[in-house]
Amino acid sequence: xxxxxxxxxxxxxxxxxxxxxxxVVEVAFTNLGAEPIETDWRTAEWANATAEGARVRILIGPxxxxxxxxxxxxxxxxxxxxxxxxxxxxxxxPIT
Numbered sequence: 001x002x003x004x005x006x007x008x009x010x011x012x013x014x015x016x017x018x019x020x021x022x023x024v025v026e027v028a029f030t031n032l033g034a035e036p037i038e039t040d041w042r043t044a045e046w047a048n049a050t051a052e053g054a055r056v057r058i059l060i061g062p063x064x065x066x067x068x069x070x071x072x073x074x075x076x077x078x079x080x081x082x083x084x085x086x087x088x089x090x091x092x093x094p095i096t
Contacts, residue, residue: 003094006070009061013047014077014090016056021049024080027058029066029073029093036076036087042066044077060093068095 004010012027019025027044028036042065044058056077060066075090 001091001093003096004060006068006095007062009059009063011047011057011059012075012093013055013057014075015053016077016079016088017053019046019049019054019056019079021046021054025056026078026080027056027066028076028078029060029068030076032072032074032092034074036078040076041078068093070095 025044025046026041028040028042030036030040042058044056047055047057058066060068072092072094075093077088077090079086
């Protein structure tokens with residue numbers, strides 16, 4: 001992923017295969033090598049769904065619920081379904 005300025009407020013997306021887009025979805029950002037703890041999770045939303053899965057999105061940056069200082073973070077997605085609750089590492093996000 002291209003670096004994102006810490007002054008920007010963009011949506012960050014990730015595709016979750018097998019998701020219907022109707023599940024509860026949350027996103028967390030951690031330092032590289034760390035796993036999220038309960039207080040790291042933020043409510044996210046589905047952008048659209050296809051036969052393969054759904055795109056989750058969350059707004060980051062000034063004025064949002066997720067403000068990240070300069071650094072590289074790992075994005076995690078947690079999907080809560082009727083029975084399953086997978087936690088999925090979704091790649092790194094560089095903030096400059």
